[in-house]
Amino acid sequence: MGKERPLRTGLTRRKVITSAGALAGGLALSGCKYGTQAFLASKVPPPPPQPEWAGARVRGFRRLGRTGFQMSDISFGSANLEEPEVVRAAVARGIRYFDTSPDYSNAKSERAIGEGIRGAPRDQLFVASKFCTPNGHLPNEVSVEHAIRAVEDSLRRIGTDHLDLIHIHAVNTIDRLMAPNIHEAFDRLKEAGKVRFLGVSSHTPDLERVMRHAVASDRFDVIMVAYNYQHWPSIGEIFHDAHQRDVGVVAMKTLKGAYHAKLDDFTATEKESFAQAALKWVLSNQDVSGLVVSIERPEQLDEYLMASGQPFEPADQALLERYDARVSGIYCRPGCGACLESCPNDVPVDDVLRWRMYSENYGRHAEASGRYATLDPARSPERCVGCAAPCVSACPFDLPVQSRLLGAARLLGGGA
Ligand code: SF4
Ligand code: SF4
Numbered sequence: 009m010g011k012e013r014p015l016r017t018g019l020t021r022r023k024v025i026t027s028a029g030a031l032a033g034g035l036a037l038s039g040c041k042y043g044t045q046a047f048l049a050s051k052v053p054p055p056p057p058q059p060e061w062a063g064a065r066v067r068g069f070r071r072l073g074r075t076g077f078q079m080s081d082i083s084f085g086s087a088n089l090e091e092p093e094v095v096r097a098a099v100a101r102g103i104r105y106f107d108t109s110p111d112y113s114n115a116k117s118e119r120a121i122g123e124g125i126r127g128a129p130r131d132q133l134f135v136a137s138k139f140c141t142p143n144g145h146l147p148n149e150v151s152v153e154h155a156i157r158a159v160e161d162s163l164r165r166i167g168t169d170h171l172d173l174i175h176i177h178a179v180n181t182i183d184r185l186m187a188p189n190i191h192e193a194f195d196r197l198k199e200a201g202k203v204r205f206l207g208v209s210s211h212t213p214d215l216e217r218v219m220r221h222a223v224a225s226d227r228f229d230v231i232m233v234a235y236n237y238q239h240w241p242s243i244g245e246i247f248h249d250a251h252q253r254d255v256g257v258v259a260m261k262t263l264k265g266a267y268h269a270k271l272d273d274f275t276a277t278e279k280e281s282f283a284q285a286a287l288k289w290v291l292s293n294q295d296v297s298g299l300v301v302s303i304e305r306p307e308q309l310d311e312y313l314m315a316s317g318q319p320f321e322p323a324d325q326a327l328l329e330r331y332d333a334r335v336s337g338i339y340c341r342p343g344c345g346a347c348l349e350s351c352p353n354d355v356p357v358d359d360v361l362r363w364r365m366y367s368e369n370y371g372r373h374a375e376a377s378g379r380y381a382t383l384d385p386a387r388s389p390e391r392c393v394g395c396a397a398p399c400v401s402a403c404p405f406d407l408p409v410q411s412r413l414l415g416a417a418r419l420l421g422g423g424a
């Protein structure tokens with residue numbers, strides 16, 4: 009099967025969407041502030057918890073499409089999770105939906121979720137994982153038996169007899185979306201009562217095309233999509249179509265890179281308010297069933313759950329616009345990939361810049377470096393040295409792609 013190349017779609021539209029932000033980002037770039045990004049490389053503590061946030065609970069529940077489950081509007085993402093205590097606290101605060109994957113924290117995330125939900129009524133919780141192993145995503149051509157074993161391994165790690173939802177993970181092509189062996193594995197697992205519903209997750213290039221196909225196919229019960237402020241409007245259309253067809257919509261990557269704690273010109277109040285504003289914006293779309301946000305510390309429950317069930321206000325909008333203007337020149341949009349075809353060395357720009365973000369903003373340096381180490385040297389950002397960088401003009405968001413990649417190479421690989 010030949011390799012599918014991502015489509016270049018919607019560039020003009022996206023350029024319009026972000027023009028104000030790009031202008032502000034461009035002004036910052038002209039001062040070379042983002043050339044090295046040294047201020048982002050150090051770990052900056054999150055905003056201090058506010059006394060009024062203590063003990064915040066889920067206040068909103070929404071139906072997750074045809075699964076019929078009433079999910080907590082703000083739900084538990086676990087990409088960096090290692091310890092179960094925060095999961096127990098989340099259950100006690102009303103979170104009902106837990107998203108995990110074998111490749112999160114080298115399988116520690118699944119174990120922590122399993123231990124954390126133990127003793128809670130299983131039928132009142134919804135546990136989602138991915139067709140994946142601790143070593144990474146299953147390839148499209150995986151055998152049916154291998155795919156089934158991978159899910160059974162997840163069940164053992166979580167300590168449950170079934171998953172409520174299993175996603176085909178990191179889908180960026182229709183070939184992957186409809187990989188026949190993975191679908192057969194799902195059917196067999198469902199027949200055996202080991203999984204209940206099928207989902208698809210994607211934050212990679214060609215996201216819109218993949219999600220349109222997923223929704224139209226009527227094969228998927230839930231879609232999980234990167235969604236944050238000023239994402240391109242057609243995602244909203246896809247969500248609406250999904251809602252009409254009773255497909256659940258779960259939003260992820262909702263903090264748009266989570267640069268807020270590191271923005272030195274953001275006031276303390278802006279840093280404290282940003283996450284809640286971002287989450288409220290996502291939930292202001294009534295076609296969204298709920299969102300998952302990475303949680304690994306109890307104080308994040310306080311911070312994020314304050315946004316549960318709350319309206320999106322004009323002050324939130326103003327803050328998100330200011331954030332957008334500030335990060336527009338450094339934030340590589342999930343699901344974009346518009347620069348990929350321009351690169352003669354096939355550097356996976358979006359992946360590398362996402363790993364950089366994981367390291368800089370989410371404290372996931374070991375994971376990010378590990379992923380970087382798996383790169384074929386022929387496709388490494390080391391190839392950017394001395395390149396004429398056609399990727400820069402191909403980026404509709406005016407990112408300094410080459411310097412961002414060289415920075416990633418230094419941060420994650422110690423090179424370039
Ligand atoms: S600078 Fe790097 S990513 Fe850009 S075209 Fe050259 S090799 Fe590709
Ligand atoms: S660098 Fe620009 S064009 Fe390339 S994937 Fe990121 S946002 Fe899209």
